[in-house]
Amino acid sequence: MYFDIKSKKTSISEQDIQKLEKLKEYLIRKVNLPKLGSYLSLDDEELWIKIVVQFCVMGGTRMIDNLIENKKEFAKFKDQISLTRLLSIKTGRIGFIAKTLKEFKATRFYNRQAEKIDSIMKNPRVVAGKRIVLLDGLSHKHHGRDVRTKLMRRNPYFKLKSTSDFMIDTGLSDDVIALDTRVVGILKEHFNLNLNLNRAQNNKAIYESIESALRKACGELGISLAQLDRMLFRFSNKNAITFVLEDL
Numbered sequence: 001m002y003f004d005i006k007s008k009k010t011s012i013s014e015q016d017i018q019k020l021e022k023l024k025e026y027l028i029r030k031v032n033l034p035k036l037g038s039y040l041s042l043d044d045e046e047l048w049i050k051i052v053v054q055f056c057v058m059g060g061t062r063m064i065d066n067l068i069e070n071k072k073e074f075a076k077f078k079d080q081i082s083l084t085r086l087l088s089i090k091t092g093r094i095g096f097i098a099k100t101l102k103e104f105k106a107t108r109f110y111n112r113q114a115e116k117i118d119s120i121m122k123n124p125r126v127v128a129g130k131r132i133v134l135l136d137g138l139s140h141k142h143h144g145r146d147v148r149t150k151l152m153r154r155n156p157y158f159k160l161k162s163t164s165d166f167m168i169d170t171g172l173s174d175d176v177i178a179l180d181t182r183v184v185g186i187l188k189e190h191f192n193l194n195l196n197l198n199r200a201q202n203n204k205a206i207y208e209s210i211e212s213a214l215r216k217a218c219g220e221l222g223i224s225l226a227q228l229d230r231m232l233f234r235f236s237n238k239n240a241i242t243f244v245l246e247d248l
Contacts, residue, residue, distance in 0.1 A: 001193040001213065008205050010213035016191050017217055019245055023231055024221050026244045031230040036140045038171030047132045048083040050169055051155075054162045055117055056107040061180075064106050077104040086121060087130060094118045116157050125154035135172070144173035145208065160207045164229075174226035177211050182236035183229065190245055 003010045039047070056064040068074050079085070080100045089096055098114035100106075107113050120126045126134045134154055138147050148163045158166065165178035177183070184200045187193040187210070199206055215225050235241050 001187060001191040001210070003193070003195050003206060003209060008209055010209040012191075012213050012217050017220065019190060020217055020228070021221055022244055023228075023241065024223055027231045027235060027240065028223060028227060031227060031234060033174060033224075033226055033230060034169060034171040036171050036174055039135060039140070040171075042170065044130070044132045045078075045082055045084065047135070047170070049078050049081075050166060051120070051126075051132070051134070052081055052117060053169075054158070054166050055113045056101070057165070058113065058162065059107065059109050063108065067104055067106055073104065077106065080104070083121075083127070083130070083132070086117075093121075120155055120157060123155065135170075138172065140172050144175040147172055148176060159201070160204065161201050168226045168229060174224040175215065177214060177225045177229045178233070179207060179210065180233065183232045186232050186236055186241055190241065 001010060001012055001016055042050075053064055053068075067077060077100070081097065086093060086097065094114050097117050098110045101110035101114060124133075126132070134151065138150060140147075144167065148160070148167060151163050151166070152158050152160075155163075161178050161180050164173075164176040165180070167173040167176055168178065179200050181197055184193070184195075184197045187200075188195070193200070193210070195206065195210075200210060201207065211225070214228060218225050218228055232241070
């Protein structure tokens with residue numbers, strides 16, 4: 001993979017396509033995605049937890065991943081930080097959120113994320129009364145990039161990566177990719193992407209250029225961007241990708 005700074009376009013070589021095809025062959029059956037449109041069946045509390053999780057993964061996924069894997073503790077966490085409970089707290093809400101995040105080891109930056117979570121609760125484009133309105137008027141039938149742009153306008157704490165991840169997780173789109181540390185790391189190591197994490201994540205033109213190139217490649221392979229995202233993310237720390245690609 002090569003990003004050309006003049007044209008602002010990312011190219012993918014035939015060898016890159018072969019690698020993606022190999023990953024598809026070995027890993028595609030091991031990933032499950034939320035069904036497109038699944039957000040329609042989520043209630044406000046379920047949507048709220050998915051929003052909270054996006055704040056918890058900022059700065060690293062290990063802690064919140066460990067919590068989610070512990071179903072009993074995660075159930076307690078969801079109850080403690082539920083939208084209903086937080087809306088009932090009139091004073092000291094930021095402190096309560098920070099304490100909860102810290103006690104359940106949901107994120108390293110519990111004070112910072114507590115302030116952000118409290119802030120979006122006051123954002124009428126995210127929460128209105130007791131309802132989550134963040135997704136109002138949005139649809140999985142709309143173009144993924146358009147939906148992402150609207151979500152980022154409504155919730156300014158959502159960046160390209162976190163918004164894409166949220167969209168995949170809620171079934172709002174399977175045509176976006178979350179370029180996080182793991183995914184970009186794989187693209188650099190195995191596909192020779194000539195960009196660092198910061199440039200890939202924080203520059204909209206670069207992000208969408210990488211995404212567009214991968215979208216085209218996925219189209220050739222008959223898979224979605226979201227499926228590629230989950231394959232790269234899930235197996236990034238298990239040496240599975242290196243093992244699959246070692247013969248190429």
